[in-house]
Structures are given as C-alpha cells and as structure tokens.
Amino acid sequence: MTTTTDLVSYEDALASYDPVMGLEVHVELGTNTKMFCGCSTSLGADPNTQTCPTCLGMPGALPVVNATGVESAIKIGLALNCEIAEWCRFARKNYFYPDMPKNFQTSQYDEPIAFNGYLDVQLEDGETFRVEIERAHMEEDTGKSLHVGGATGRIHGASHSLLDYNRAGIPLIEIVTKPIVGAGERAPEVARAYVRELRELIRALGVSEARMEQGQMRCDVNLSLRPHGREKFGTRSETKNVNSLRSVERAARFEIQRHAAVLSSGGTIVQETRHFHEDTGSTTSGRVKEEAEDYRYFPEPDLVPVAPSREWVEEIRGSLPELPLARRNRLREEWGVSGTDMQAILNAGTLDLIVRTIEAGADAASARKWWMGELARSANESGVAPDQLAITPDQVARVSELVAKGELNDKLARQVIEGVLAGEGTPDEVVDKRGLKVVSDEGALGTAVDEAIAGNPGVADKIRGGKVAAAGALVGAVMKATRGQADAARVKELILEKLGVSEG
Numbered sequence: 001m002t003t004t005t006d007l008v009s010y011e012d013a014l015a016s017y018d019p020v021m022g023l024e025v026h027v028e029l030g031t032n033t034k035m036f037c038g039c040s041t042s043l044g045a046d047p048n049t050q051t052c053p054t055c056l057g058m059p060g061a062l063p064v065v066n067a068t069g070v071e072s073a074i075k076i077g078l079a080l081n082c083e084i085a086e087w088c089r090f091a092r093k094n095y096f097y098p099d100m101p102k103n104f105q106t107s108q109y110d111e112p113i114a115f116n117g118y119l120d121v122q123l124e125d126g127e128t129f130r131v132e133i134e135r136a137h138m139e140e141d142t143g144k145s146l147h148v149g150g151a152t153g154r155i156h157g158a159s160h161s162l163l164d165y166n167r168a169g170i171p172l173i174e175i176v177t178k179p180i181v182g183a184g185e186r187a188p189e190v191a192r193a194y195v196r197e198l199r200e201l202i203r204a205l206g207v208s209e210a211r212m213e214q215g216q217m218r219c220d221v222n223l224s225l226r227p228h229g230r231e232k233f234g235t236r237s238e239t240k241n242v243n244s245l246r247s248v249e250r251a252a253r254f255e256i257q258r259h260a261a262v263l264s265s266g267g268t269i270v271q272e273t274r275h276f277h278e279d280t281g282s283t284t285s286g287r288v289k290e291e292a293e294d295y296r297y298f299p300e301p302d303l304v305p306v307a308p309s310r311e312w313v314e315e316i317r318g319s320l321p322e323l324p325l326a327r328r329n330r331l332r333e334e335w336g337v338s339g340t341d342m343q344a345i346l347n348a349g350t351l352d353l354i355v356r357t358i359e360a361g362a363d364a365a366s367a368r369k370w371w372m373g374e375l376a377r378s379a380n381e382s383g384v385a386p387d388q389l390a391i392t393p394d395q396v397a398r399v400s401e402l403v404a405k406g407e408l409n410d411k412l413a414r415q416v417i418e419g420v421l422a423g424e425g426t427p428d429e430v431v432d433k434r435g436l437k438v439v440s441d442e443g444a445l446g447t448a449v450d451e452a453i454a455g456n457p458g459v460a461d462k463i464r465g466g467k468v469a470a471a472g473a474l475v476g477a478v479m480k481a482t483r484g485q486a487d488a489a490r491v492k493e494l495i496l497e498k499l500g501v502s503e504g
C-alpha cells in the first residue's frame, strides 16, 4: 500500500511523463422498474420497501430483463458511435458484499451490448478532442449500507450497519473508454469535458437525468504515467466514484502529481483503488485491485441472451434526437457566437434556458445577454443553478420584448428582473407595481428637457456652440429627473432638436 502523498509540481510531472487515462462512468437509468424485476426505482421510499424475492436474491427467484433498460443501452451505444452486438449475454460477477444479496452482480463481461465507439468532446478553447469508447455494458446497482455509531459514517468505528436494498437491481450502464493518450497537460481537462459531454448526451437521450450529486452518474478515473517516448503503459491507480465534474478534473490532476512523485523517487505504483476527498482535493489508498479473473465471471444461466434485431436497432437509431455537440455547433452558427462563448454558456448551465427564451419570442442576442449577465450572476450569488431561479424563459422573453418595444430601457429591465426574482409577480405586474415604464409621453419628456436646459445655461451654450458631446450632462439631468425612466437616446435627440443643433 502506498502511503506517500508527496507531490511534484504539475509542470514538473508533465516535463517527464505522459499521462494515460481511462474513464469508467456508471449511469443509473431512469427506468420505472429495476433491471431484472418489477420493483419500483423511485427515490425516497422507506428502506427495503422496493424489493422482491428476485432483487433480494431469494432461492428460486428468476430474473427477467427490462426491455426499456436494453433499449436505453442501445440508445447510448448508438449515440456513442458504437457497434451494437447482434447477440450478447449477461454474466455473473462473483464476489461477496453485504449490500449485494445475491453474492454476485449481474453484469456483462466479454459480450457487451455496445462496443468500439467514440465521443468527440469540446475543450475550453473550443477545440475538439476525440475519446474512443471501448464498450458500454448493462449491469445492476447494489444496495446501500449505512454504518451507524461512528463519527465519520464509515465502517471503521461503527457499532452496527443497516442495509437498504431499494437500490439493488436498479439498471446501470457502464461506459468504458479506451486508454486516452496524447492529451498531455490537458488530460484532466479532457476528463472533465468527457464526463460533461457524456452527461449532456445521456440527458438528451432522455435515458437518465444523470445528476452526479445524486449518484445517478459517477466516474472512476484510472490513471497511469509513462516516461516520454515509452510505448508501454505504467501501472494505473483507479480513483473510484468521483461525483462531480470539478472533482473528476482535480482527481486526475492530483494523481498525475502523485504518480510523478512516486516514480521520480524510484518507487513503484501499486495497482489499487483510491478514494477522492473533496475537501483536500487529494486521494487516499483504498484496496489492492482484484484482477478480472478473481471474479470468476461466467454466463448468467437464468437469463436468455439479448439479441436485438437489426430492424429494431435501426428503428432506435432513427429515433435518436439531435446530439448535444451537433446541436451546440448548429446554435453557434445561428447565434453567431464563438466556440469559447459557447463553452461559457455551457459552463454557466444556461444553454437550454437561452434556447427556450428564444422559442418564447426573444432574439438570440438579448436572450443570451440576460441569461449570461444578470441572471447567471444572480444564480451564482444565491448558489443555485440558473434553472432554479424564480424566473421562467417566457418571463425573460417578455422583458426583452418590452425593451424591444421601447417600453423599458436596460436599467429598468434589470429592476423588473430583480422584482420577478424577488417574487413580486410577472414582468408586467412588476412594471405596474414599481411604476417602471419608460417615460415615452413626449409632452412630459419635453418639459423635463426644457427644465434641464433652463437649469444648465452654460452647458446649453456650449452645445449651441457645436460641442455636441456636452449633451451628456443634460441627458444625465433628464434621466435623473425621470428617475431613469426615459429612453436616453430619445432624450438626446430632443435636447439637440430644442437647441437647434444636428448631431452630425
């Protein structure tokens, strides 16, 4: 067991070694029932209320494959540009763990449903990196253990453990990449971009909500280093169940630095699983890794092979939605934004909100402006995702409509948005309640302009003398008098008109 947590700097690590990564992502499917029985998969039920003889591993209980689970697996496989097996079987992966009542996990071994694909992912600078996919296979989740009595919730120090089998048997798809080479110093960024692209893809397919914070999607980060110029891979570590995009990136980065420290000091890397710690950004040793043969895989005798007809596969292919990267590239063109702008939109989590705001009638530029400005900031400040803000795309579209009609200026529009977010009602209600209409009544505006001219005779003289730039001071005075509710461009026009000066 490696106990050292000495690190070398990231730059020094990359100066001597190339990272090789493998990413294994587990996705919990959003099917209504479990993979091999009819039990519900809904969250939040009392412990052990969603179980039956099959998912509790009772003698004589027989599993039946969930057809939606298979269909979802094929969808994922096709979206990852994989070949779909014409015939494949489930296999038993034998090992004991208290949260797995059958003493084996029903999984797939050498006959995965999907194999040999790729996923193109986009990096922060808009560049594309191709990640090759080894396989995507079907399996089932385990139950959950709750260790009681200790300080940490871990088994060490606990007085007893409770088991909840509600999750046992929920369908999982495990997606395994081929070794990712050639990413160099960008390896951690590639890892993050890959998991994000995969998450977007899974959501677009509608097969899972893929919420990492709820464990619906989790990533194992396998990493090894090899000296520059060497063909052979080094020994890898497997950092298990990393559950946020940021942590995936940090775990890869930490392991690069740790491996480099061990190798540079003449040590050897132990093949083992490791745990990532959010608080410190570091990993610690788990258990020494078993080899595949330790699991004594053998074909599952209680399930018939899965043999999806080519007609069905093609039917599923034909039903796939536009995939996220293609969609982003299309929108980039339609909106006329750069690759890095699109990455920023993706990072902010506002892409779908902007699309829906445009669908509700706003033009692309203003939809983007509000969601990436005011609203992204507001979400950030209150620590929520933008789609959890108390404003809908329809309402944002209404605000931008009022601006387009000249009934609101930007400053007033911001106050309207603030009011909607504060629960004061719809944009129109906030406009009424707060009295936020632009003063478009020419008579009232004319009076305010006359007063500003009378109150600032020196400035007025300068403008008459041709110094048009001085008009800013008078515009400011009018805006102040109307409490910001005038259209500044119209105010300037009126001032110049009244002083008999033309702008150009």
Ligand SMILES: [Zn+2]
Pocket: 034, 037, 038, 039, 050, 051, 052, 053, 054, 055, 056, 169
């Ligand atoms: Zn069941």
